[in-house]
Amino acid sequence: MTRTAPAPDSGVAIVRRPNRVRLGWLVAVLALLVALSLLSLAIGSRDVTLADIVAGLGGSVDTLGEASVVKRVPRTVLAVIVGAALGLAGAVMQGVTRNPLADPGILGVNAGASLAVVIGIAWFGLASATGYIWTAIVGAAVAAVFVYSVGSLGRGGATPLKLALAGAATSAALASFITAVALPRGDISGIIRSWQIGGVGGASFDSIRQVAPFIVVGFAVCLLSARSLNSLALGDDIAAGLGERVAVVRAIAALGAVLLCGAATAVAGPIAFVGLVVPHFCRLLVGVDQRWLLPFSAVAGACLLVVADVLGRIVARPSEIDVGIITALIGAPVFIAIVRRQKVRAL
Amino acid sequence: MIRVRARSAAAAASITPVAAGSTLIDAEPRSPVRTADLVAGARSRRQGRRRVVIAILSALIVVVFAVSLMVGQTFYSPAEVVGVILGQDVAGATFTVGRLRLPRAVLAIVAGLSFGLAGVTFQTMLRNPLASPDIIGISAGASAAAAFAIVTLSLGGAAVSLFAIVSGLGVALIVYGLAYKGGAAGTRLILIGIGIAAMLESIINYILSGAGQWDLQEALRWLTGSLNGTTWAQVVPALVALAILGPLLLGRSRDLSALQLGDDTASALGVRVERTRFLVMVAAVGLIAFATAASGPIAFVAFLSGPIAARILGANGSPLIPSALVGALLVLVADLAGQYAFGTRFPVGVVTGVLGAPYLIFLIVRTNRAGGSL
Numbered sequence: 026m027t028r029t030a031p032a033p034d035s036g037v038a039i040v041r042r043p044n045r046v047r048l049g050w051l052v053a054v055l056a057l058l059v060a061l062s063l064l065s066l067a068i069g070s071r072d073v074t075l076a077d078i079v080a081g082l083g084g085s086v087d088t089l090g091e092a093s094v095v096k097r098v099p100r101t102v103l104a105v106i107v108g109a110a111l112g113l114a115g116a117v118m119q120g121v122t123r124n125p126l127a128d129p130g131i132l133g134v135n136a137g138a139s140l141a142v143v144i145g146i147a148w149f150g151l152a153s154a155t156g157y158i159w160t161a162i163v164g165a166a167v168a169a170v171f172v173y174s175v176g177s178l179g180r181g182g183a184t185p186l187k188l189a190l191a192g193a194a195t196s197a198a199l200a201s202f203i204t205a206v207a208l209p210r211g212d213i214s215g216i217i218r219s220w221q222i223g224g225v226g227g228a229s230f231d232s233i234r235q236v237a238p239f240i241v242v243g244f245a246v247c248l249l250s251a252r253s254l255n256s257l258a259l260g261d262d263i264a265a266g267l268g269e270r271v272a273v274v275r276a277i278a279a280l281g282a283v284l285l286c287g288a289a290t291a292v293a294g295p296i297a298f299v300g301l302v303v304p305h306f307c308r309l310l311v312g313v314d315q316r317w318l319l320p321f322s323a324v325a326g327a328c329l330l331v332v333a334d335v336l337g338r339i340v341a342r343p344s345e346i347d348v349g350i351i352t353a354l355i356g357a358p359v360f361i362a363i364v365r366r367q368k369v370r371a372l
Numbered sequence: 373m374i375r376v377r378a379r380s381a382a383a384a385a386s387i388t389p390v391a392a393g394s395t396l397i398d399a400e401p402r403s404p405v406r407t408a409d410l411v412a413g414a415r416s417r418r419q420g421r422r423r424v425v426i427a428i429l430s431a432l433i434v435v436v437f438a439v440s441l442m443v444g445q446t447f448y449s450p451a452e453v454v455g456v457i458l459g460q461d462v463a464g465a466t467f468t469v470g471r472l473r474l475p476r477a478v479l480a481i482v483a484g485l486s487f488g489l490a491g492v493t494f495q496t497m498l499r500n501p502l503a504s505p506d507i508i509g510i511s512a513g514a515s516a517a518a519a520f521a522i523v524t525l526s527l528g529g530a531a532v533s534l535f536a537i538v539s540g541l542g543v544a545l546i547v548y549g550l551a552y553k554g555g556a557a558g559t560r561l562i563l564i565g566i567g568i569a570a571m572l573e574s575i576i577n578y579i580l581s582g583a584g585q586w587d588l589q590e591a592l593r594w595l596t597g598s599l600n601g602t603t604w605a606q607v608v609p610a611l612v613a614l615a616i617l618g619p620l621l622l623g624r625s626r627d628l629s630a631l632q633l634g635d636d637t638a639s640a641l642g643v644r645v646e647r648t649r650f651l652v653m654v655a656a657v658g659l660i661a662f663a664t665a666a667s668g669p670i671a672f673v674a675f676l677s678g679p680i681a682a683r684i685l686g687a688n689g690s691p692l693i694p695s696a697l698v699g700a701l702l703v704l705v706a707d708l709a710g711q712y713a714f715g716t717r718f719p720v721g722v723v724t725g726v727l728g729a730p731y732l733i734f735l736i737v738r739t740n741r742a743g744g745s746l
Binding site: 126130131175176178185186187189190191193194195197198199200201202204205208209297298346347349350353354356357358360361364365 | 502506507550551553559560562563564566567568569570571573574575577578581595596671672714715716718719721722725726728729730732733736737740741
């Protein structure tokens with residue numbers, strides 16, 4: 026790794042890479058994603074043959090093997106979509122807050138989406154997938170604004186420590202409220218609990234179709250703000266000097282990230298740490314240029330979630346471990362490694 | 373030296389409602405002997421205030437404890453309750469009060485004292501009000517181990533406590549070890565703790581999701597803490613742990629106050645910093661682990677007790693005992709409210725969680741705005 030001087034604010038190593046190398050990595054990661062997706066179709070509590078996979082992808086459900094492949098298609102698609110959304114959202118949040126620890130899970134955005142959905146289910150009889158998505162996005166946005174404003178009060182602005190503490194505190198607070206709302210309603214606690222544990226296991230093409238528009242808009246907004254995020258990385262003053270309207274850029278990019286998080290949380294329940302781990306890993310491969318980093322984070326996020334889903338199916342055969350639990354087990358050590366690498370002053 | 377002391381005493385006195393600040397300032401330029409007298413006077417007044425606070429808190433605990441024994445589906449008179457406690461056979465009350473309400477109320481006090489004491493210890497030691505065991509993952513560690521022992525291994529009693537304490541200590545050591553990099557920095561320790569806590573919570577979720585026959589109410593014990601269905605078998609280990617570890621921690625309160633001035637100053641004052649920190653941490657984690665094994669990690673009690681006690685007490689001496697008392701009072705009141713104040717019976721952890729959340733955020737806002745120690 027050619028690590029040079031750390032960037033002034035983010036404390037992340039700057040890595041310069043020629044475009045040829047970046048392109049090579051992009052092809053490699055895409056190939057990895059395809060391979061993992063096929064693996065996700067092949068692995069599960071029932072063993073299937075290659076012929077089953079080919080036939081199942083063609084839509085045939087004649088044998089049990091083919092039928093299980095057909096059942097695994099939507100969850101694989103959903104894992105790819107949700108993983109890409111969370112990876113991209115994490116990269117954008119790290120860019121917007123210039124904070125290496127930003128992640129929808131750490132910053133309490135997922136918890137905000139969860140509380141909004143739980144309140145919707147308990148008090149307003151929310152039942153439709155579209156309803157879940159809108160409520161989740163509103164909840165995510167409110168939580169994001171709240172955590173960011175609490176974390177950026179006082180001297181030094183939004184330092185990683187203040188943001189992480191504000192996020193952890195808000196998550197803890199929201200978790201209590203979720204329990205308080207859900208507990209008196211024994212009739213719906215089953216729905217809430219299964220949604221909260223969530224994961225991609227219960228995916229259907231119907232729910233994917235519902236969430237797709239939100240994800241597409243979120244992707245577009247995030248990817249289009251890549252150039253502005255590059256300027257933002259130089260610091261607010263320099264970005265303004267380069268002609269960026271800093272506040273507007275920040276708000277738009279954050280909106281894109283919130284759309285992605287909210288939509289992903291609505292279909293798959295709260296999943297933490299994907300948005301934290303993926304951008305850090307990608308920065309090692311392609312450097313800090315957001316125009317490369319953002320698409321890369323999306324693809325790598327998809328890979329991570331598919332891997333987590335497959336692992337969850339292998340580890341606890343014949344039952345499954347929820348993908349959110351696996352990502353937390355993978356992600357928390359990475360979080361700790363990042364914290365350890367930073368200088369105390371930078372925190 | 374004496375002059376400096378006097379000035380800080382004057383400052384303390386003018387903050388607290390204890391009058392006489394003006395006379396202190398008037399007296400300052402006079403002879404040193406007189407100043408020393410004044411310092412002694414201010415100190416004894418502060419001691420007095422601390423005693424008053426402790427007395428009032430204790431009285432409140434006794435009152436709420438008595439109320440929680442009397443009130444319920446059936447009301448029992450004080451005479452009947454006292455009779456049961458003295459071991460007499462009172463029709464009806466012997467079962468309801470003796471078997472149901474008494475262990476519950478006693479555990480409320482024991483767990484509250486343990487969480488309050490351990491919480492303020494961590495906050496003092498790490499010099500950060502947010503560094504309480506429930507935020508840096510120690511409660512989550514004890515809770516995950518207890519849930520694992522009970523749900524997955526079907527253990528009970530002492531074995532669960534053993535699991536909880538080993539895992540709580542293990543998590544504390546891991547967090548401390550990972551944060552240690554030529555001395556353990558407070559900020560790094562807190563952030564690493566948050567990461568570990570997130571991981572442990574996902575493990576708790578997994579354990580609970582595997583236990584289909586467990587209903588949400590039971591599961592909540594390991595997520596937010598609950599006193600429902602408390603038996604003496606749960607209370608006794610926590611009580612014993614408190615009786616042993618509590619005095620040990622209180623005996624270290626002077627070293628702890630010195631640590632609050634910073635590691636360098638503390639070692640200049642003759643405190644063996646790393647050793648004290650290790651001992652105190654083991655004792656505090658022990659308290660947390662035993663209490664968690666009995667009641668689950670009652671949300672935010674460890675976090676809230678210290679700041680509330682500091683508010684009441686002002687800068688008047690060691691906050692350890694007042695914080696423990698505040699913790700006990702919090703748990704007792706929250707449990708009483710959770711049982712009877714709402715239409716549904718909420719476990720105590722949900723009540724303390726909902727009460728504590730706004731305070732937590734208020735605290736972060738205030739600390740950030742003051743540009744304080746964060």
